[in-house]
Amino acid sequence: MLPSVPSLPGSVDPAWLPPEVFRPLGSRRTLIRGAGPLVDTVHAEVADACSRFGGRVARDARELGGPGDLVLELGEGGAPDGLGDEGFVLARADGVTRVGAAGQAGLLYGLFHLVRLGEAAFRGERARETHRPALGSRMLDHWDNVAVHPVMGQVERGYSGGSLFWRDGLARGSRDDLERVRWYGRLLAACGVNAVAVNNVNVHEAEAHLLTDRVGEVAAIAEALRPYGIRTHLSVSFAAPVVLGGLATADPLEGAVADWWAEATRRVYAAIPDFGGYVVKADSEGQPGPFAYGRGHADGANMLAAALAPYGGTVHWRAFVYNHRQDWRDRTTDRARAAFDHFAPLDGEFAPHVVLQVKHGPMDFQVREPVSPVIGAMPNTRLAVEIQATQEYTGQQRHVCWLGPMWSEALSFRPTGEEGPSVGELARGGGLVAVSNAGDDPFWTGHPLAQANLYAVGRLAWQPDADPGAVLDEWIELSFVPGRTADPARLREGLRAVLDGSWRTYEKYTAPLGVGFMVQPGHHYGPSVDGYEYSPWGTYHFADRDGVGVDRSRATGTGFAGQYPTPWAEVYESPETCPDELLLFFHHVPYGHVLHSGDTVIQHIYDTHFEGVAEVEEARRVWAGLADLMGAARHARVAERYEEQLRGAREWRDHINTYFFRKSGVPDARGRRIH
Amino acid sequence: MLPSVPSLPGSVDPAWLPPEVFRPLGSRRTLIRGAGPLVDTVHAEVADACSRFGGRVARDARELGGPGDLVLELGEGGAPDGLGDEGFVLARADGVTRVGAAGQAGLLYGLFHLVRLGEAAFRGERARETHRPALGSRMLDHWDNVAVHPVMGQVERGYSGGSLFWRDGLARGSRDDLERVRWYGRLLAACGVNAVAVNNVNVHEAEAHLLTDRVGEVAAIAEALRPYGIRTHLSVSFAAPVVLGGLATADPLEGAVADWWAEATRRVYAAIPDFGGYVVKADSEGQPGPFAYGRGHADGANMLAAALAPYGGTVHWRAFVYNHRQDWRDRTTDRARAAFDHFAPLDGEFAPHVVLQVKHGPMDFQVREPVSPVIGAMPNTRLAVEIQATQEYTGQQRHVCWLGPMWSEALSFRPTGEEGPSVGELARGGGLVAVSNAGDDPFWTGHPLAQANLYAVGRLAWQPDADPGAVLDEWIELSFVPGRTADPARLREGLRAVLDGSWRTYEKYTAPLGVGFMVQPGHHYGPSVDGYEYSPWGTYHFADRDGVGVDRSRATGTGFAGQYPTPWAEVYESPETCPDELLLFFHHVPYGHVLHSGDTVIQHIYDTHFEGVAEVEEARRVWAGLADLMGAARHARVAERYEEQLRGAREWRDHINTYFFRKSGVPDARGRRIH
Known part of the structure; x- marks a missing residue:
């Protein structure tokens, strides 16, 4: 049948x-x-x-x-x-x-x-x-919790309602729930995704048990996704042998530990024969890892790979390792350096069933970052590039932010220059991984237009050098079936108008010139220029009355620019050659520094912030004009979110402009109102 | 028996x-x-x-x-x-x-x-x-929740463990629990407190039911406290007729509403014959109130008073009413003005069984504020002065901060000058109310030395013009019984040394010169200079590269200074006569402004912040030397908290100094390290 x-x-x-x-x-x-x-x-x-x-x-x-x-x-x-x-x-x-x-x-x-x-x-x-898919592994990582986390909720950094898989500590096991998971698998297959990690990389207590006594819940998800060619993966705690197994240690070089993992893995495969493998966030932001036992990341990852290899499984080992208890007074420590410093020396030491999962940028999914230097530095390691579909720092699905162009830029970047391979090519061994933006929201992604990002994950993983505009067109044709509306041309044009430049619009009204963060602490929504400035998280801008930005040059800064090979090491080293949009990521410059665009830094800040808001106003106007061309519920949901986006964009504009005006004392050359 | x-x-x-x-x-x-x-x-x-x-x-x-x-x-x-x-x-x-x-x-x-x-x-x-007690009502308000609040926890702004009265949504009804409440009553009687409001003024859903179907829980507390002369009060929701009674309105001028309150009150007195009355936070920070029906505060308070009057009960109506959704761009709105603007025009309109409960300062329990101008402006109203024993903004019982001198200063203030009555005298009609700092912590108050603040509440309410040093001596003699130790003189001297100036020490290393706030949003612990600067809460400092402070003068500012009568209106109006410690509360001045002390504002900021940390280091040293003179548990608890206080004080020092150095560009005259 x-x-x-x-x-x-x-x-x-x-x-x-x-x-x-x-x-x-x-x-x-x-x-x-x-x-x-x-x-x-x-x-x-x-x-x-x-x-x-x-x-x-x-x-x-x-x-x-x-x-x-x-x-x-x-x-x-x-x-x-x-x-x-x-x-x-x-x-x-x-x-x-x-x-x-x-x-x-x-x-x-x-x-x-x-x-x-x-x-x-x-x-x-x-x-x-x-x-043929360029990347064999095209994966979504869900940051879903089993038990509702007191701070992070059911889905960490989730802006799309609850989890598709769990609710209030229990598996969603009803027929309707599983039917929706099957539908989710169908959607993912239609854009090319072939792997899903079902739970949060921060593995709390309840979630740890998915590896052992609650593996049946994972098996049920795997069964629902399997008919659409999707393998199921599981985030696990490196401390599982201690937490679940009652061992005294999780030392990866202890035979008893390796044995425990081998046996646990055998049982997982008994329940899920095509199980994809483990995802591990180790020694990162408080998660346990091999450092506690004086071991390295290769020791930890290879031990898990040995448990998975007999079954063809993979361990995705995240490279997001840095000191999250940094002293803000210490300007020599640079979080941007951390992944390279930790992992580049380990190139060649990882077993074949290990994939090192590297965030595309050196920090954390900011609206603008350079490409992580790790990606060009580990030719003898299977690398996966991690991107974030859930819009943690890009508007939390209350703002329109079509991320295709950002991801495409990262995937097209060539770490060793024009002659060398692109990031998309370098990711062939490990694939593309995106943090999912899907949940039990009726529109799957909270903001209906954020579906385009989910769609693009699969399509760009299939073909990293695809034109993001073409991907967007595909998504529009499928999702809105413009041919069925009264005015297909107006619909296509309108959707392209509100989506095409939305990432750059978001960039304009938020943190300027690659400096990053400047968000409210904790939830990360809305502006707070100093929100992370005196914090232990390693995310600083060093703005003072004279200038702003982080000196990451080799000559006078943290040396991060030197983690790149030629030509980028030289390009990023000097403010004269550094691209404008990354200037404050790499350099601390006076407010009067003149950009390649011809504007001063301070005037650029003012101008882009006024422009960004004007662009949101225009997009909102365009959207209002599309009401007759689509279903009422979808139109209304987006219209409602535009109100919040506009409020938020104005708040960003005024907060950022006021902050830098108060600090620099430089008036807007165009005499606009700064508070 | x-x-x-x-x-x-x-x-x-x-x-x-x-x-x-x-x-x-x-x-x-x-x-x-x-x-x-x-x-x-x-x-x-x-x-x-x-x-x-x-x-x-x-x-x-x-x-x-x-x-x-x-x-x-x-x-x-x-x-x-x-x-x-x-x-x-x-x-x-x-x-x-x-x-x-x-x-x-x-x-x-x-x-x-x-x-x-x-x-x-x-x-x-x-x-x-x-x-004889100078004030007939000497009250503690507990901000205890029945159900654990997802953000605020079991006790809002509580730093002493859980509630003495409720736990996880249930009344603490065990014999041991009630025995501890009886002991609490005994402690309070021994310092002179005669009234306790048992629950949070922010009345959430579970707490609302204490008025009706859960009144038995209040009766049990009242029974435990009664033998020590303490009457029990209850915080109620102004919307109770709607929320609990199923009425369509809580309009205080609707007969059905008044009838509902009369009947509810009758039932409360049937359960608690000596019930003290209601505490109401209305139209404040989201709590319901008469504004929703186009009525005024006197309408609301008098209606409740009418229900209580037959039984001799009192309604404590809080004057903490302000716009908590202010636009930070709007410099004409001044939260400090709000209580006066709302309530002063209503003087004489409140019924005899209404007590208007006014915070001692115009803002919100900052380490330094002027006395609220409301207190001198309502001679025909029964006023209670509200102080905060729980150290929300004064170190959260992780820092030593003996508040007796602060409260004493406020109670001794004479709003109409030397010839007029003091705040203590003006509070005769309504008494003194303190937000409790007690919980189920083994030391009652988290920090053992914070017991002194709880003790002082009762003693200063009994005699507002008491010398706070004498109150502290009483507390030392009772709590430490120095006569029983090896070296009474050293113990007394040591305790006085670490407590006497601790409020001013805390002031030194935190927000300077009366400017207030500069705390981390939400939990209010630790520094964040801009944490509330671009927020809707009305708490700004307006620091820019040239100066800092809030212009509240009549001539050029918000006019708040004009809410005071002579002589204070004139004293506060000018930076020349305004006391140094309130300068930034009343005026925006350049960093180079010279204080009466002879220092510039910026140098004062640097100096006090270095001094404050040095004083904590010294207090910690003194405390270490007292180990042989008291019980080990008490000494250890305080010693442990000194480590956190010192860490926190250094964080404040460096954060504040760095912030103002970056903004002003003025180096420390003494060449100390500023990051």
């Missing part, structure tokens, strides 16, 4: 899979060849589409009742060598579209590729194209 | 009632004359003391078995007219000490007066002295 396509209550938004996008496929005759559970998923999807739109689907050509329009074929007959499990070929000739794949997952991705193509998949001729 | 004197587990500190202080009384022969429950309490206390120290007590002289040393006598024979219920007379002649009182409570206070006198009560001759 075929699996059922998951169904969604009418109250939940279908995101980029509204029924209408299946019309081209569902109105055709499709032949499916091959066998296996994911082929059954493909079959079920096509059958579901046909039931809506009048087409037919069969596993045997004779059952089609006529000539076929589409062949979806596993294995022989068209799938070339080297396609891998997830690749597919597409061609069209003689009125028949053909998708061939070597692996079942490839057929599933081929199916969703056809959905994206729409009617174009069934027109004219199409020379044979080969599609 | 006599009531039992409450007993305390050995793990709980006896504070200022260690058994030893009853030795002089307990080793004598005492005759008690009179009848009634509080006379029984007195009898029980003396009997308990005698059981420890070999004396005798009787109600009939013939039972004494010899000549008496002490007569405690109710009613006839020595109590003059006008003593009131709580006064007493004391005399000694012919070897007999005599205490006479007109009311039972007077006899109880006379007893504890003898405890304070110790052996001196039984020496030589003593001419007849009359003792």
